[in-house]
Amino acid sequence: MPHDSTHLPGNHSQDLWKRALDLIPGGVNSPVRAFKGVGGEPFFVTKAKGFTITDADGRDYVDFVGTWGPAILGHAPDCVIGAVREAALNGTSFGIPNPLEVEMAETICRLVPSVEKVRMVNSGTEAVMSCIRLARGVTARDRIVKFEGCYHGHVDSLLVKAGSGALTLGQPDSAGIPSALAELTITVPFNDIEALKTVFREGGKEIAAVILEPVPANAGLYLPKPGFLEGVQALCREYGALLIFDEVMTGFRLAPGGAQEVFGIRPDLTAMGKVIGGGLPVGAFGGRRNLMDWLAPLGPVYQAGTLSGNPLALTAGLAQLREMERINGWQLLEELGMLFEEGMRRAIHGKEMTFQRIGSMFCLYFRQGPILNLADAKESDTTAFAHFFHQALDRGIYLAPSQFEAGFLSTAHSPEVLEDGLKTLTDILKGA
Ligand SMILES: *Cc1c(COP(=O)(O)O)cnc(C)c1O
DSSP states (O other): OOOOOOOOOOHHHHHHHHHHHHHSGGGOSSGGGGOTTTOSOOOOEEEEEBTEEEETTSOEEEESSGGGTTOBTBBSOHHHHHHHHHHHTTOSOOSSOOHHHHHHHHHHHHHSTTOSEEEEESSHHHHHHHHHHHHHHHHTOOEEEEETTOOOOSOGGGSEEOSSSTTSBOEESSTTSOHHHHTTEEEEOTTOHHHHHHHHHHHGGGEEEEEEOSSOOSSSOOOOOTTHHHHHHHHHHHHTOEEEEEOTTTTTTTSTTHHHHHHTOOOSEEEEEGGGGTTSSOEEEEEOHHHHTTBTTTSSBOOOOTTTTOHHHHHHHHHHHHHHHHHTHHHHHHHHHHHHHHHHHHHHTTSSOEEEEETTEEEEESSOSOOOSHHHHHTSOHHHHHHHHHHHHHTTEEOOSSTTSOEEOOTTSOHHHHHHHHHHHHHHHHTO
């Protein structure tokens, strides 16, 4: 996509980008970083602290991405860095049980309403993948239902969206996924309980699990309609399918217990990640005791990891959660979120735009709302978004480089920082 902005990365970033393109596919280790959604070249970051990221050319930006969610206290909070530094002196990996694993399990089970037992993994993708395998193992069924626009990591079975219409069998979104596997995934529009009913009526006894982001935040951000999550759970129970909440994004962010606490729903299994890693690579999945006990070595569902329960990662995650509890970070984030929302709503008043928010997650869509599902989100004017993104970047504000990603606030985004940012964004939007 072309972009008509003056923003160019500095010399150091440009040089790094050339070298990266030569040796790393697309120059990046995760596709969205390549700026394909907004055009132009990405910059390289050498340092991050609080709400600020600093690029290889020494330029500072106010960061509204927060490493895609984990940085809930802002970047490199002293409590996390200090704890990791100290922990590293005792060794970086043991491959033998360590006390932090017990402490993390106790913390997760205390905070997340539906989780009675938990296992640690190394990424959100791995957490989701393990939930799916466990659900299939427990139910002895193969089919999975997911919702259009919900992202669950790059798990084979879940890189699928509807080919045409809600009830068709899935077509893989990626090369390299066997169609035999993709066919086991059924996709349904989010917030459409009737479509899900039809799916269950036609083949409910073959469905192992329904997986969803309770608040989808990978196609921008939209919320479940009142009663939708309850409806999904009721159908799962009626047909004996498991309900899996993918709370990799929402977990420990919307509330200590994630979206399931906010909406009062207890899923059977929950995938977690991002915030619980405190910026290190961590995932986790958990649920009811009788389900989790199907895992090896107790049960027949195999799941393992050399670095799972890594002491540095758990130290970072625990330090971050402890600090969030100490300062009641979730209340603070709600207040900051409200302040930001009020300012953004004023800024887009009378324009063909929609600002959606829950807690510290937000999205500005370049179209009239409300946006309730992927089809709505896709109607957004991505060219206008790209223009807005680059103008903000020019003025030192880093937003997610795609219309279809959520933005994040952290506790480091003080009211002053937000007011400042709002002034700049308002100014840019005057011309939009
Ligand atoms: C980020 C994300 C994942 C994947 O997590 P990774 O750590 O990137 O593998 C899965 N589900 C949701 C909802 C996510 O936002």
